[in-house]
Amino acid sequence: MKKIISVSLGPAKYDYTFESEFLGQQFIIRRTGTDGSREKAAEKLLEYDKEADAIGIGNVKFPYAFTKGFLAKKHDDQIRNLGKKIQTPVTIGNALRNVSFEWALRFINHKHPDYFKNAKVLFLSGMSSYPIAKVMSEYTDNLTFADALIENNISKLIHSLKGLEKYARGTHEILEWIPGKRLRSSVVPLQKWNRYVLSKAMQKATVIVVPAYQFYEYLKDTSIEELGGKTIITSTVYDDRIDFLKSRGVDVIIDTTPKILERVVAPNVIEALILAALDKKSDTVHPDDLLEIISMQKMDPRIIYPSGQEKRINRFAFVIHPLSKEFLKKDKAVDFISGFTPPAFLDAVEKVVAYAPPWVYSKVTGIKSPTGAEAEGWLITVGGTPRQMLAHDPEFTYKRLLQAARMARRMGAQIMGLGAFTKVVGDAGVTVAKKADIPITTGNSYSASGALWAAADAVRRMGLISIEPGRKIAAKTMVMGASGAIGSVCCRLLAKAFNEVILAGRNTAKLLALQQSILEETPDVKIRITTNADRYLPEMDVIVTATSGAGKKILDITRVKPGCVITDVARPLDLSPEDVAKRPDVLVIESGEIELPGNPEMKNIGLPPKVVYACLAETIVLALEGRYEIFTVGRGIEWEKVREIYKMGLKHGMKLAAISGVNGVFSDEDIFKVRELALAARKNTWQNGKKDSGPENHPEKHPGGSA
Numbered sequence: 001m002k003k004i005i006s007v008s009l010g011p012a013k014y015d016y017t018f019e020s021e022f023l024g025q026q027f028i029i030r031r032t033g034t035d036g037s038r039e040k041a042a043e044k045l046l047e048y049d050k051e052a053d054a055i056g057i058g059n060v061k062f063p064y065a066f067t068k069g070f071l072a073k074k075h076d077d078q079i080r081n082l083g084k085k086i087q088t089p090v091t092i093g094n095a096l097r098n099v100s101f102e103w104a105l106r107f108i109n110h111k112h113p114d115y116f117k118n119a120k121v122l123f124l125s126g127m128s129s130y131p132i133a134k135v136m137s138e139y140t141d142n143l144t145f146a147d148a149l150i151e152n153n154i155s156k157l158i159h160s161l162k163g164l165e166k167y168a169r170g171t172h173e174i175l176e177w178i179p180g181k182r183l184r185s186s187v188v189p190l191q192k193w194n195r196y197v198l199s200k201a202m203q204k205a206t207v208i209v210v211p212a213y214q215f216y217e218y219l220k221d222t223s224i225e226e227l228g229g230k231t232i233i234t235s236t237v238y239d240d241r242i243d244f245l246k247s248r249g250v251d252v253i254i255d256t257t258p259k260i261l262e263r264v265v266a267p268n269v270i271e272a273l274i275l276a277a278l279d280k281k282s283d284t285v286h287p288d289d290l291l292e293i294i295s296m297q298k299m300d301p302r303i304i305y306p307s308g309q310e311k312r313i314n315r316f317a318f319v320i321h322p323l324s325k326e327f328l329k330k331d332k333a334v335d336f337i338s339g340f341t342p343p344a345f346l347d348a349v350e351k352v353v354a355y356a357p358p359w360v361y362s363k364v365t366g367i368k369s370p371t372g373a374e375a376e377g378w379l380i381t382v383g384g385t386p387r388q389m390l391a392h393d394p395e396f397t398y399k400r401l402l403q404a405a406r407m408a409r410r411m412g413a414q415i416m417g418l419g420a421f422t423k424v425v426g427d428a429g430v431t432v433a434k435k436a437d438i439p440i441t442t443g444n445s446y447s448a449s450g451a452l453w454a455a456a457d458a459v460r461r462m463g464l465i466s467i468e469p470g471r472k473i474a475a476k477t478m479v480m481g482a483s484g485a486i487g488s489v490c491c492r493l494l495a496k497a498f499n500e501v502i503l504a505g506r507n508t509a510k511l512l513a514l515q516q517s518i519l520e521e522t523p524d525v526k527i528r529i530t531t532n533a534d535r536y537l538p539e540m541d542v543i544v545t546a547t548s549g550a551g552k553k554i555l556d557i558t559r560v561k562p563g564c565v566i567t568d569v570a571r572p573l574d575l576s577p578e579d580v581a582k583r584p585d586v587l588v589i590e591s592g593e594i595e596l597p598g599n600p601e602m603k604n605i606g607l608p609p610k611v612v613y614a615c616l617a618e619t620i621v622l623a624l625e626g627r628y629e630i631f632t633v634g635r636g637i638e639w640e641k642v643r644e645i646y647k648m649g650l651k652h653g654m655k656l657a658a659i660s661g662v663n664g665v666f667s668d669e670d671i672f673k674v675r676e677l678a679l680a681a682r683k684n685t686w687q688n689g690k691k692d693s694g695p696e697n698h699p700e701k702h703p704g705g706s707a
């Protein structure tokens with residue numbers, strides 16, 4: 001039986017002896033800790049020389065090849081001097097450690113594509129985790145290194161690999177600012193302010209890389225506040241370390257050291273095993289040999305979920321904006337002025353806020369799909385109200401959206417959605433998507449899907465139109481703003497479900513082109529176009545209004561057929577509360593909002609708890625699905641995408657929120673009341689789908705007004 005001795009500079013309390021098989025050979029493996037004493041370690045090495053088949057030296061801190069400075073040299077010299085005196089192969093496990101660091105990250109990224117994409121990664125010691133940092137930089141440039149802070153008590157974090165390399169060479173400005181400082185090799189007690197800086201950096205990170213060496217020293221001041229919900233990358237994760245991280249709410253632990261024996265052993269032990277099994281000297285093991293053994297032995301890195309359940313939190317950002325200057329009063333950031341805001345002053349505030357840089361309005365947490373995937377994100381607000389955005393050229397809004405995209409990326413978001421009016425401006429997200437270095441979606445596919453989902457639900461609950469499974473619905477529908485991004489896809493979808501669709505807009509050429517392309521897709525639908533929507537209102541059973549008229553009067557509700565279901569998708573709404581109040585016999589719903597799965601928490605966005613706008617829901621669905629791609633941009637929404645996002649939404653537990661109108665959620669009772677009023681009105685004043693009074697409603701006054 002071959003013998004492996006691991007002399008560790010770590011605590012003796014973790015010593016073990018056990019037997020195991022490796023590469024078809026029997027081994028006895030013993031660890032002996034020296035509680036940090038190098039002298040004792042030297043004694044042990046000499047003691048076990050020739051007695052063991054291979055010796056590993058553990059718990060030494062190793063800065064990597066990029067350091068020409070004294071630290072690397074100091075360690076190297078000490079180890080080499082010790083090694084030279086003895087004849088048994090000795091290893092510090094560095095070759096395996098390097099290979100397994102890289103392998104672990106590539107393995108995880110292969111198994112869970114985009115796992116590290118734009119992750120915000122904090123390295124407690126970039127110097128000892130340099131190989132991880134190098135590989136990680138291929139997936140994200142959101143890297144932060146706390147070396148100067150933790151080891152030199154300098155209140156600065158380093159934010160790039162280049163910066164770390166300069167720091168390691170002693171040429172970084174951090175060291176120049178503090179003459180006389182030299183790089184240290186261990187954790188120093190932090191001043192209060194530095195502890196605060198580190199705590200904040202940990203809270204902001206999504207992944208924290210912790211050296212195995214001095215593991216507890218690095219984490220001694222942490223609580224659930226710093227580590228809760230994080231992914232920790234470290235190596236040699238003994239059970240006590242799992243318990244420690246679990247008690248601090250860590251979601252995922254990635255142990256870069258493969259577990260190939262029945263118990264966790266450090267890389268120096270595994271490398272010593274390989275040397276002994278292959279009868280090699282330490283300097284004759286090539287990384288290729290290690291890679292071959294790693295793949296032969298299926299030495300995968302360990303992914304540990306302390307809660308027992310697989311966890312993965314994907315991140316999104318979503319841009320919102322104040323809908324009007326009145327809305328600004330409710331925002332905390334401008335709250336201080338809300339008490340004394342004469343209209344003229346509020347006008348000025350609206351203008352000033354439009355120029356303000358984007359800021360985070362709310363963090364969103366707790367979204368959990370039934371698939372187990374989780375999402376969290378940030379609502380970023382750009383200050384421009386629709387009025388302000390319309391008052392400037394599109395570049396004004398693009399600039400702010402690109403600022404928001406940069407901010408989102410820095411915070412670790414993997415996809416960003418454009419809310420309401422921000423995507424109406426200019427080319428509906430195309431320019432922003434081209435220039436931003438984070439995938440962009442307007443959310444319009446799900447907005448269209450949500451609007452029709454809500455309309456279908458409302459029509460079913462009103463029960464005034466007969467719906468036969470497998471057949472087109474014999475009813476008349478109209479879309480206002482038909483040539484717009486949302487409007488046109490609503491037309492396409494309504495054409496598939498209903499007998500008749502009227503496309504209402506302002507530009508006849510656009511409407512004709514749309515009509516043509518819908519007829520190619522859906523030849524059996526009856527389509528008409530109009531630039532005078534009001535004339536058709538008395539006939540319509542379902543109306544979707546999706547204009548960007550920004551509050552202008554779009555339709556005359558007094559002319560609408562009793563019992564008509566109007567879905568108002570526009571923001572600001574196309575129908576004012578005063579208009580809606582005029583027709584209690586018409587059901588006006590405010591498009592289809594979506595109820596999120598899990599227990600989402602965020603600041604008030606003017607909707608009931610758990611409920612969000614469909615465009616925000618699209619961004620969240622894409623995050624949950626890990627689809628970090630430009631999904632919907634531009635005005636040509638593809639109805640296949642509308643269907644795809646609808647299905648993806650169902651998979652992730654999205655529900656149509658209770659349908660609501662200007663006065664809030666409609667109960668079954670409310671809908672019944674509208675229905676009764678509609679039936680009564682139809683009986684009294686409406687015959688055959690036309691109002692029986694008022695000359696303006698008679699078809700002969702409007703050629704082409706009835707079919």
Ligand SMILES: NC(=O)c1ccc[n+]([C@@H]2O[C@H](COP(=O)([O-])OP(=O)(O)OC[C@H]3O[C@@H](n4cnc5c(N)ncnc54)[C@H](OP(=O)(O)O)[C@@H]3O)[C@@H](O)[C@H]2O)c1
Pocket residue numbers: 420421423424428443444447480481482483484485486487505506507510546547548549550552554569570571572591613614615635
């Ligand atoms: N509820 C939600 O979740 C949600 C999500 C996304 C968007 N929205 C809202 O939905 C609306 C449409 O968005 P979109 O992206 O489809 O915008 P869009 O592509 O710009 O389309 C707007 C349409 O409205 C028409 N229009 C503009 N001003 C008008 C006016 N004064 N009178 C009549 N028609 C007018 C335009 O006609 P022309 O072609 O003649 O210019 C165009 O057909 C916006 O209000 C937006 O804020 C809501």
